[in-house]
Amino acid sequence: TTTDPTPVEKQQLRIATTTSLDDTKLLNHLSSIFEEQHNAEVLIISAGTGKALEYGQRGDVDVLMVHDRAREDTFLADGYGINRRVFAYNFFILVGPESDPAGIKGMKPEEAFTTIREKGMADKNIVFVSRGDASGTHSKEQAIWKGAGFDYAKDIQGSGDWYIEAGTGMGATLTMANEKEAYTLSDIGTYLAYKGDLDLVTLVDEGDILLNVYCAMQINPEKYPDINSELAKDWVNFMISDETQKEIASFGVDKYGQPLFYAAQNDWAEIGVTEAEVSVPIA
Amino acid sequence: MYEIVEGIAEAARLIITLDPGVMSIAARSIIVSFTATVAATLISIPLGAAINFGTFRGRTSLINLIQTLYSLPTVIVGLLIFLLISRVGPFGFMRLLFTPTAMIIAQTVLVLPIMTGLTISALSGVDTVIRDTLHSLGATRLQFLANVMKEARFAILTAVAVGFGRAISEVGAAILVGGNIMASSFSGSTRTLTTAISLETSMGNIPQSIALGTILLAIALGVNLVITRMQHR
Amino acid sequence: MYEIVEGIAEAARLIITLDPGVMSIAARSIIVSFTATVAATLISIPLGAAINFGTFRGRTSLINLIQTLYSLPTVIVGLLIFLLISRVGPFGFMRLLFTPTAMIIAQTVLVLPIMTGLTISALSGVDTVIRDTLHSLGATRLQFLANVMKEARFAILTAVAVGFGRAISEVGAAILVGGNIMASSFSGSTRTLTTAISLETSMGNIPQSIALGTILLAIALGVNLVITRMQHR
Amino acid sequence: MIECIDVAKRFGTTAVLAGLTARIEAGEIFAIIGPSGSGKSTLLRLIDLLDTPTEGAIRVGGTDVHREPEQSLAVRRKMGMVFQKPAVFNTTVYENVAIGLRFRGEGKVAIREKVEDVLRMVGLAGYEERRARTLSGGEMQRVALARAMVIEPEVLLLDEPTANLDPVSVALIEDLIFRLNRDRGTTIVFSTHDMYQGQRLAHRVGVLMKGMFAQVGTPREVFTLPASREVARFVGVENVVDGVVAAGENGTSVIDAGGIRIRAHSPFGAGEAVSLCIRSEEIRIAVTSGDTPGRNILPGTVTSVVPRGPFSRVTVDCGVALSSILSWKAADSLGIGEGSRVVVSFSPESVHVVRRG
Amino acid sequence: MIECIDVAKRFGTTAVLAGLTARIEAGEIFAIIGPSGSGKSTLLRLIDLLDTPTEGAIRVGGTDVHREPEQSLAVRRKMGMVFQKPAVFNTTVYENVAIGLRFRGEGKVAIREKVEDVLRMVGLAGYEERRARTLSGGEMQRVALARAMVIEPEVLLLDEPTANLDPVSVALIEDLIFRLNRDRGTTIVFSTHDMYQGQRLAHRVGVLMKGMFAQVGTPREVFTLPASREVARFVGVENVVDGVVAAGENGTSVIDAGGIRIRAHSPFGAGEAVSLCIRSEEIRIAVTSGDTPGRNILPGTVTSVVPRGPFSRVTVDCGVALSSILSWKAADSLGIGEGSRVVVSFSPESVHVVRRG
Ligand SMILES: Nc1ncnc2c1ncn2[C@@H]1O[C@H](COP(=O)(O)OP(=O)(O)OP(=O)(O)O)[C@@H](O)[C@H]1O
Ligand SMILES: Nc1ncnc2c1ncn2[C@@H]1O[C@H](COP(=O)(O)OP(=O)(O)OP(=O)(O)O)[C@@H](O)[C@H]1O
């Protein structure tokens, strides 16, 4: 047996992440590797995107992992976050009942949305369930509406019984869509996790606008000098390391028969980020 | 900490301007929790009386069970009701899921144990001589119960206050069977103050959450003033 | 409905195999809620006694306020504690956020109103002649309180049962200030039965949720058997 | 009206009533007297269906009340009860008294009239709006009485109804009970520890001892001819002397009581163990033994003189201790005090002899 | 020991005590008698610091108890109280009695010894392990007494301590109180509605009426020389006759009472409104007016003969109603009944005259 003569207190790294990412268990998988490598303890706090950003803004965590480009930019611009790195991506999907009452299968996302809205106004059996919780997924949905030429607040919200805001997490929203035989926008990970209990099928899964990009960033140590910035840096770098990127690319294959994420490292051009953001470690 | 002040100021603003969105949410909270409390009262009082005055085998175990159910998490209540009324559940045909009715049912089930338990405790606190006096004056079963309750009104109304408090403040069951829906119609929506607070919190809107919480407490205060008035009659 | 059966079977399996993950979560639940209940008891009993036996201005308003706080949503309690202990909050320097200690504080605050209210109700139920007798026998303030509580032990322990039930079943505050962390060390984790149930439910693992709920109720049953034993001493 | 047949009542292992049998007639006033803890309250509670006997049966108006539960309410509504420690409902005096009438669905006007009537009768007119919880002990007891009386029951069960009352109120309540019985024919069963109250009010008195009625009879029978040593002691026969019959003939016996010999009328033969019961007021005390043919005459020494109401109780040691009751004036004029030598006398007829054991 | 100075107590608008002043000496037994609701319990509660007077002061052993709150506990620990409706703690009889000793931190062994002693004294030996809630009324009252006595207080306050007890228990308790006072010098203040108990036990009696002591004096004074018409009525003077002094000389007056003239000793002058108090036992009844020089003699008709204990109360209408007390035997031998014509006589000395109004 070996005895450690100087037992050092394990350092703790606090990460705030959005629920949909945490629910895939990807982070659990990766953090155990990281803990081993760095003799650290990783504490993962999963919350809605807004709350996760709030935790970051108040300096209650060291690292933030979200998927909402616009709000990330604001967060960085306000000086709360630094050193964003993109580590993975996948696509949102538009799911709905197999019967597809609006007949949107195979359409472009914007077209499908427009169709659901139009038919939904006339036919009470056509319903769209929105996350309605200012999450990354909800932001994406709003972006699609905008892309289709609608003013979200005016033309969509409260425009009729066809549009329902669930105001809950992805899982609950999927359950609700399933109960109501409605359409909804989902991230692929949660959909796959719920698939067994659902009658919903994927109807639209192609289109640039469905791109879902995940990043990790450090909380700015200039704002909160006593946060664990060294370990935070290590984590971000760990996420874009080659080994981790391999792990990400293969994660979930054993369980779902398909990967839940694509590694960002080599696809930076397709997903519209700089090379530095996917491969250059933080100094 | 400024969020608290900001939240309370926001609450005042929402109340003064009668913000329609917030008003409809508050109204729904009141309707749902009030109905659930009334339903639970109507069940728990006869039930509590039957248990308290009854002499049957397993009485102590039953009381134990009831006390244990004080710990029933709201999410579990929500789940059980969800399983019963979801499309594939035994009552799925009634299409209750994601309606205010479902929330009422869930909250009723949720507060039943505690209201029944506190009713038993209240009734058992009534002096035996009072009970004997009522019997000796020729009270029917109903007259007996009505008068024992009158004597125990303070404690019974405490039970109601506790029940209402638990109903209006819970969120787990409401969100599972209600769904926190914001639809264009009042009756199609299931968003209540607590589910809205949850949502705002998950969105990081702390002042807005606190504003809604303040409104909820204002409602609770109103209800409790009525209850206190009745207690001291 | 088969999920319920499956869930209960799963609960049995988890208990019998002493599943280490579940055991540590259950242990944390017990530690947190038990500590919070004890802390709240230590505060609410003297507080309730002071209010019940005191004669000061605003007494009725205070009781009203306490009753109103029965309706305090767990999320709001969580938020308030969060604002106090988050890094930029007044107690941020203590680094309590996302620790079991934070959960204990939040649950203590959460159950204080109801435990104080029920303590007041319990003490006020003690016959005035009993109180006069204690005074006339020369009881000190402490002796007086101890003996009034002994007379009201049934109702006081009901208050404790209600408090424990509320603490162990709540999730809103625990998740906000605890964070539902599953870390590699026991002390670094903050996942409790209710936060785990929430998580499992949000991931659609209904049988697993019900299993955890069943385990929670089993714990509550154990605690309540002890309380009932004390009530009938 | 009320029949108790072999009634037994046990609490756990303690037997309180053990095979009690009695019959109370309709229209009768029946007093239950007995030591503290003898089961008076228990018996009244059994009759009022508030508890069930362990054995035996109780019939009220022919109904076996504990075996015909569907008759419970009807039987109960025939009876009114006042508890030993009455409790009042936490409301006004008026509501406290009205409640039985409300149970019977009487009209508002009738209720008001009856309640005000009965409150006047118990001396509580004007107390209508007082909160009952703030009443004094005696006031509360009268409210309880009014509450039971106002429903005009066929049977009124009263558990020490005047225990907390001053003599003036006692007189008021006794008069009320008397008139209730006379005018409405109400059957009244009451327990009391005031022997004289039993005597003043009751047609018959039952002495409850060791779980049974040791004696049932008219007040005069019970007070002058107690059935046993214990009853005699309990009904206040101050002088109970144990002895053995030395000689008996023609209904007159000579009894040997610890050395002194006493003549008395008795049916017992020589050798029997008996107790002699002599009421204080039958015993005369004089300074010299005057002209008292046929009386028992015993010289002795005064051991105490104790005031008792307008009288004094004088105790004389004549081998056995005997006490007599004298008016203050008489005691003064005899000039006796502790230590005085006096002569005690009483007639053989005034000695009541009971078998001992 | 205990001084009440101008004590007033109001509940809302009802004045219960109004300027009551009294002084109870150390080592005294003081009885408070008075009608139901006159404030006996209220006064005892004020002395025991369970309530505060609206006005005035109460001093116990020199301490102004209601103005020196820091002394409260010390003063309270000097006193023991038994309530009118005693409550027991929901535990065993033993624990109920031991509690005061526990408060004072006595040792286990001492407690056991004292508790068992006192239970024996009140006649409840063997009741130690009984749950106090299941006791009978009288048993509970004795537990309350034991509980107050066991702490050996300097002052014992007893609110109708024997109200629920049978005569045998009453005698036991009275003896106990008597010995407590004699052997330990305990000051005892008790309220009672049993006039005779006041007389038997008390050194002095206070008659509480209309918020004040209408009279304070030795039992003999209060019973034979009541200070007013009301006191006379209350202490059981059966014959209270209103009249006006017609002529007064040498301390002897002639009083005109509704037509009939009565001679009596009195200090009042002609024209004064007075009441005459005559105790029943001072009034003689005869069939013919015999040789009775100097006595008031009034012929009349018997209106009722009512048994009272071993006596009968005979009421005669002689213009005013007068009643006398006769033994059964005397009543029998006179052969009187309702309607009999008799002659009533009483001496001028036996008439106690008080000013009216
Ligand atoms: N529930 C009970 N458990 C045990 N013993 C009991 C219970 N109820 C009454 N007893 C006992 O039964 C006996 C009779 O009680 P009860 O109240 O009938 O007496 P009582 O004749 O009315 O006495 P008192 O004159 O003191 O009121 C008492 O010794 C009492 O302690
Ligand atoms: N809290 C109260 N509010 C109003 N009136 C009260 C209150 N307490 C007592 N009283 C009244 O004060 C009066 C005196 O009460 P107290 O109990 O002292 O009488 P008491 O002399 O002991 O009578 P009893 O012989 O009937 O016991 C009663 O008329 C009672 O109704």
Ligand SMILES: [Mg+2]
């Ligand atoms: Mg009794």
Ligand SMILES: [Mg+2]
């Ligand atoms: Mg009193």
